Amino acid sequence: MQICGIKLTHDGAIALVEDGRLVFCIEQEKRVNNERYQAIDNLDAIAVALAEHDLDVGRIDQFVIDGWFGDVESQFQVHSGKTPIILKGAPYVERHPRGLLTSFDGSGLMLNGKVFPYRSFPHVTGHVTSAYCTSPFAKAGLPALCLVWDGGTFPRLYHVEGQGARFLGSLFPMNGYAYGLAGHYFGPYKQANRHSLDLGIAGKLMGYIAMGTVDEDIVTVFRELYEERFAADTEPARRYRAQSNDWKSRWDAVHEFFNTSALRLDTERPEDVLASFHAFVERVLIRGITAILQRLSDLPGSRNLCITGGCGLNIKWNSALRNSGLFDAVWVPPFPNDSGSAIGAACSALAAGQGFVPLEWSVYSGPALRRTNVPFEWDAVPCTVRELATILARNKPVVFLTGRAELGPRALGGRSILAAAISAEMKDFLNDIKLREHFRPVAPICLEDRAPEIFNPGTPDPYMLFDHQTRTEWRDKIPAVVHLDGSARLQTIPRNSQHKVAELLVEYEKLTDIPLLCNTSANHNGRGFFPDAASACQWGRVEFVWCDELLWTKKPTGLTPGEGLM
Structure with missing residues (x-):
């Protein structure tokens, strides 16, 4: 079939x-x-x-x-x-x-x-089906709860088991797009035209809020307006909740919520406002799921949770749910x-x-690398993974392309720019060549068995979907992957994985005793992953492009990418 x-x-x-x-x-x-x-x-x-x-x-x-x-x-x-x-x-x-x-x-x-x-x-x-069918719960034949929260819905909770699923209720009345929309009113992405939503802002805000501090007075403002406009038994809130199929009316109501918030918070630092809004939503999320679970205390089966919808990319909310003690295990697919x-x-x-049967799948099931002509000024030589590790150990970044592309929005070693994490300047360099703001974090990709030594909790996280803190004794050793708040958007990979990026990490570890590298997506700004070596060479912002055992290099003119990072 x-x-x-x-x-x-x-x-x-x-x-x-x-x-x-x-x-x-x-x-x-x-x-x-x-x-x-x-x-x-x-x-x-x-x-x-x-x-x-x-x-x-x-x-x-x-x-x-x-x-x-x-x-x-x-x-x-x-x-x-x-x-x-x-x-x-x-x-x-x-x-x-x-x-x-x-x-x-x-x-x-x-x-x-x-x-x-x-x-x-x-x-x-x-x-629901993509999350549950790819989960370890489906593979084990176990039921699970499934939290769906995306731009077009309130957070919705389902119970899924082999032969069916049923809707249990909405957690609270806030569409997922509200988080990204907050960035249209506060901070570096504030816009005069607020009636179109930039889908990329939500992810950027997760990096930006590390510059701020949660202020309980600001949280109180959001809580009061949320109750009045969305959640309480007031006329505006009842009207808002009743407009389940009227996208425009709900959209206008959320805009009015932020317009009023902006007037009341116009003297506050925007980074504090957004950090406080993030914390406020996280608390509402935990409170909402706790309340619905208390009402369903007789629900059969173990308390397993799948998280999906665009809000499943929020690593801090995912971690808050996992750390809440409400669930035995939490699963987020790499494409929520x-x-x-x-x-x-x-x-x-x-x-x-x-029925809800398990799907056999691999995260590396995207497009294969295309065979296209690389610009004539670039030359290729055979290069083993060990030889490539030597280049990285010299603090030189590399575009790393191998096999089929990753599923979902995050580069996981198939379409990545990799670099040593030993200098803080490398983070700035990578953000510069990617045309990204300097507050944006650069993720670490780390051998799974050594991750707990470096990160807390450092548990397996193959798809960069949970929040980890860098342990104090490692922060000065790998500053390029330590975010402003000490956190890291960690990706782990087993040492015995057949993927080439695991082999590269093992070889790099042998040379440096550091089991991780910087990992950011290889792509043009605002576009998907490079589909071939030619695209990476035409982009030309990194001196070395490695593509399935071939190393492409161009004789540098002027400042060499990575120069001065030693």
């Missing part, structure tokens, strides 16, 4: 699941240096992705489209070649507590001139945001037919 999952809107992607195994997931932003969050506006992209994997569109058993905004159904305006097409799909949220796997059945999916039927499940369904929605669409069809 071959199921093709499709996400047409932002973070567009095509996923193929065959007999319970993820064959690939191609996110549009990771093709030909596309812009971040690229949508699929032409159905030809689906046929191309399948053809690249030697798959005929006519032999696919099911096509499944992720649902989108709408009360009863969603609508997509796309093209097939030059032909405009309107497709209908499922709504954003299921229509009744046990309706998660209720599909919309459509027709008119035109691929290579042929028309195919398709199914569509609610957008939220894809979040909409980058996992194509996988979720396919998993939804799988669940509808077979």
